[in-house]
Amino acid sequence: MESRHDSENAERILFNLRPRELVDVIKRAYNQESECEEVEVEVSSREVGHNIYILAQQLARHNKVLQNLLKPQKNSKEGEEGISSMLNLNNRPLSQMLKSTAPAEVVEQDPLEYYDQLTAQIEIVREDRSMEQIVFPVHPICEFLTEESKLRVFNTTEQDEQGSKVTHFFEQTSFLHGEMEWQKKLRSMPVLYWFSRRMTLWGTISFNLAVFINLIIAFFYPYNSGQGAIDDSMLLMLFWILTGLSVLGLFSKQYGLQPLTLALILRSIYHLGIGNTLILLGLLNLINKVVFVVSFVGNNGTFIMGYKAMVMDVEFLYHLAYVLTSTLGLFVHELFYSILLFDLIYREETLFNVIKSVTRNGRSILLTALLALILVYLFSILGFLFLKEDFIMEVDPLLQISADPQTEASQDFIKSCSADGVSCTDETNINTVAEEEGRSCREVHLSDTI
Numbered sequence: 001m002e003s004r005h006d007s008e009n010a011e012r013i014l015f016n017l018r019p020r021e022l023v024d025v026i027k028r029a030y031n032q033e034s035e036c037e038e039v040e041v042e043v044s045s046r047e048v049g050h051n052i053y054i055l056a057q058q059l060a061r062h063n064k065v066l067q068n069l070l071k072p073q074k075n076s077k078e079g080e081e082g083i084s085s086m087l088n089l090n091n092r093p094l095s096q097m098l099k100s101t102a103p104a105e106v107v108e109q110d111p112l113e114y115y116d117q118l119t120a121q122i123e124i125v126r127e128d129r130s131m132e133q134i135v136f137p138v139h140p141i142c143e144f145l146t147e148e149s150k151l152r153v154f155n156t157t158e159q160d161e162q163g164s165k166v167t168h169f170f171e172q173t174s175f176l177h178g179e180m181e182w183q184k185k186l187r188s189m190p191v192l193y194w195f196s197r198r199m200t201l202w203g204t205i206s207f208n209l210a211v212f213i214n215l216i217i218a219f220f221y222p223y224n225s226g227q228g229a230i231d232d233s234m235l236l237m238l239f240w241i242l243t244g245l246s247v248l249g250l251f252s253k254q255y256g257l258q259p260l261t262l263a264l265i266l267r268s269i270y271h272l273g274i275g276n277t278l279i280l281l282g283l284l285n286l287i288n289k290v291v292f293v294v295s296f297v298g299n300n301g302t303f304i305m306g307y308k309a310m311v312m313d314v315e316f317l318y319h320l321a322y323v324l325t326s327t328l329g330l331f332v333h334e335l336f337y338s339i340l341l342f343d344l345i346y347r348e349e350t351l352f353n354v355i356k357s358v359t360r361n362g363r364s365i366l367l368t369a370l371l372a373l374i375l376v377y378l379f380s381i382l383g384f385l386f387l388k389e390d391f392i393m394e395v396d397p398l399l400q401i402s403a404d405p406q407t408e409a410s411q412d413f414i415k416s417c418s419a420d421g422v423s424c425t426d427e428t429n430i431n432t433v434a435e436e437e438g439r440s441c442r443e444v445h446l447s448d449t450i
Helices: 007-016 019-035 045-062 064-069 078-087 092-101 111-117 140-144 147-156 166-171 173-186 190-196 199-220 232-251 257-272 274-300 307-312 314-331 334-347 349-358 362-391 405-420 427-449
Strands: 119-125 131-137
Touching: 007 045, 019 045, 019 064, 019 111, 045 064, 045 111, 045 119, 045 131, 111 119, 140 173, 147 173, 147 199, 147 349, 166 173, 173 190, 173 274, 190 199, 190 274, 199 257, 199 274, 199 334, 232 257, 257 274, 274 314, 274 334, 307 314, 314 334, 334 349, 349 362
Parallel strands: none
Antiparallel strands: 119 131
C-alpha cells in the first residue's frame, strides 16, 4: 500500500479483513499497551496499532464505510451539561454540593482520537505532475514544538533554485529537535516555563511601549518641565475621549487596551509631566524587555548551548542590542528610543523579507543606499520649496553696549551744536545710516537663505 495506491490492493486487503474488524484490531492494540506496562517488550503495541491505523487511512480512500469508522467519536454530553447548567445557574450552594459529592470520573481517551492526533499527511508532486498523499506518524515529542518556532520556520525557510524549501528545512531539523528536547525538560521548571510560554505577549508589550514613547517624543519634544505644547483642557478632553473608546473596545473584546493605555499616558502627562512620563515608560520598557530576553532564552534553551552558541545566535544578539538601546534611551537621551521602531521589521514578515532581499549581496546594498540618497534628496527639495519661510528669522541690530571715545566725542559735538542752535546733522548722514541698516538686513536675510 505504501508503494501502490490503486484500488486493487485495497480491495484485496479489505476482502480478507473487513473494515470493522480492522478498527477493532487498532483499538485492541491501543488497550493492550496499558495492560502490559510492567512487561518489557521490544516493540510497543501502540506503535503497532499506529502502523495499522496508517494502513487503514490508506485503505479508507477506497472504502467509505472504513472512512466513517475511522472518525473519532466525540464524547458529547450536551444533554447532561444542559440540565446541570440550568440547575446550577442561580444556585451556587447546589453546585458546590454537586461538585463535592460527585465522584471524579476518569475519562479514557478514544484510541482513534489518540492516533488521529499523532498522524499527519503531506502531498508530494511527482515528476509527472501527479500529486501523491503520504500519511506518516508524528513523534510524541513534536507536541513540545512551540508556536514561535513554527512561525519562524515558516517565515524564514529559504527556497532553493528549484523553488523548494525542503533542503533548508531539513538543515534546521537538528536545531528543532534539540529545542523540543529542551521544552520537554522545561516543564519541570514552572517559573521559567510560565515566563517562556508568554514570550509573544512580552514582545507585543515592548513594541507598543516603544511606539507610545516615540509618539510622546514626536508631539512634545523639545519639552520643558511643564505640560508641553498642549494645554490642560485639551489633555483632559483627549483623556475622556480615549477612555470612552477603550470602554467600547472592551465591550467588543477587540482594540480596547490600546486606547486605555493612551488615556493613562495622557493622564500621567497631565499629573507628572512629560519628562517623568517618559522616564516611567522607559523603565517599564526596559524591565519588560529583560523579561522577554529571559523568556526567549528559556524558550530556546540558549544558555545550555554554551557561550559560543549564544554569541553566534543572531536573534539573541538582536534582543541584547534592543536592551542596550532601551538603556541608552532611559539614561542618556530620549532620541535613542527612535531606534526601537526598527523592531517593526523584525516583527512583520513582509518587511523582513524585503530587507533580506535587498541585502542579499553587495550590489543590492549599494543600489538600496543609492535609492535612499535619492529619496533624501527629493525630500530636502520639497522641504526647501514648501517650508523655507519657516526658517527665515527676523533679527534686530544689537545695541552698542560700550561706546568708544570717538562716539562719545561726536555726541558731545552734537550736543554743543544743538546748544548753539545750529543743526549739525544733515541728510547725507541720515541716508548713509539708513542704507547701512538696509544692507545689513539684506545680508542677514541672504545668509539665512543660504
